[in-house]
Amino acid sequence: MAQKCEMKLLGSCGSPFVTRVKFVLKLKSIDYEYIKEDLANKSELLLTSNPGLQKVPVLFHENEPISESLVIVEYLDEILPNVHPILPLNPLDRAHNRCLAYYIDTVYCPWLKRFMLARDSKKKEEAKRLIIGGSAMLEEAFVKLSKGGTFFGGDEIGYLDVVLGCYLGWFKFFRIIFGFNVIDEARNPRLVQWEKSMWSHEVIRSVIPSDEIYMNFFKMLLGFLPPMPMHVRARI
Ligand SMILES: N[C@@H](CCC(=O)N[C@@H](CS)C(=O)NCC(=O)O)C(=O)O
Missing domain, CATH: 1.20.1050.10 (Glutathione S-transferase Yfyf (Class Pi); Chain A, domain 2)
Known part of the structure; x- marks a missing residue:
């Protein structure tokens, strides 16, 4: 059953880093809204949510932006540790x-x-x-x-x-x-x-x-x- 979380993912097609986050969202059955970014013409949302790096993916959890795919993957694993754990326990x-x-x-x-x-x-x-x-x-x-x-x-x-x-x-x-x-x-x-x-x-x-x-x-x-x-x- 899909998990109830307020998640949005800002991403672009073909980006391996975005794919990585999508894997984890799906493995953990988290519902999310996907927002497509145009990297040739970066949106206000990207520039304000990830001003330092200006890269996708950016995950929004209850409107709080989190960037860097590995950070996002670990974050998702921390908030939902019991649904398809990602990192090893040891x-x-x-x-x-x-x-x-x-x-x-x-x-x-x-x-x-x-x-x-x-x-x-x-x-x-x-x-x-x-x-x-x-x-x-x-x-x-x-x-x-x-x-x-x-x-x-x-x-x-x-x-x-x-x-x-x-x-x-x-x-x-x-x-x-x-x-x-x-x-x-x-x-x-x-x-x-x-x-x-x-x-x-x-x-x-x-x-x-x-x-x-x-x-x-x-x-x-x-x-x-x-x-x-x-x-x-x-x-x-
Ligand atoms: N270390 C970052 C890399 C993210 C990244 O390089 N994203 C590319 C798309 S594949 C991007 O947004 N590039 C835009 C730019 O460099 O201006 C991560 O793991 O999230």
Whole structure:
């Protein structure tokens, strides 16, 4: 049954950080109103609710704004700890989860962006090499943190599942557009299983934006950049 909370989410299509928050709202069965933000023409609501960073997502709980996706995820977990708990209970496990989430957002994710926007093949190969190394490290972390379970959170979707899972649509997009497996059967067999389990989870599948949304987002990025190589253009 949906939880009765006064929640609004300010977001934009294709943003992994917004997707992450949507995962948790849905896993916890929280009703909310979605407000679409135009990042090319930022609204008064965004500028006043998140004046320092001016980024989505912003969650409003009883009209109080909260920004930064990881902060929002933890906040939701704190106010509704008994409905689909997200963070592990053990403090050491929590610390490991938070540390890896920090790595994913500040190191690994920027490599994905670097790969996507790299124009010459040398820069692309360099970004690819970094991503492959990062995915190998995430595979090791998965083996350790999942404790034999299907997800990073064990038998249930947990913190790192929503943190990394919000990039699943982008991983798929990379396969289609660039022919590049960010996580790969030969190199990352456990993460490939994890990816399949995530896609077959009803909540996760229902929240990940469509291929079309990723394509439009990518085209918007391209609009600001010099032309892409022909073999990539042909797939767009
Ligand atoms: N660390 C932030 C990142 C949020 C973020 O980068 N949001 C992007 C959309 S994907 C944004 O609002 N960008 C607008 C801008 O940079 O001006 C979080 O986790 O919430």
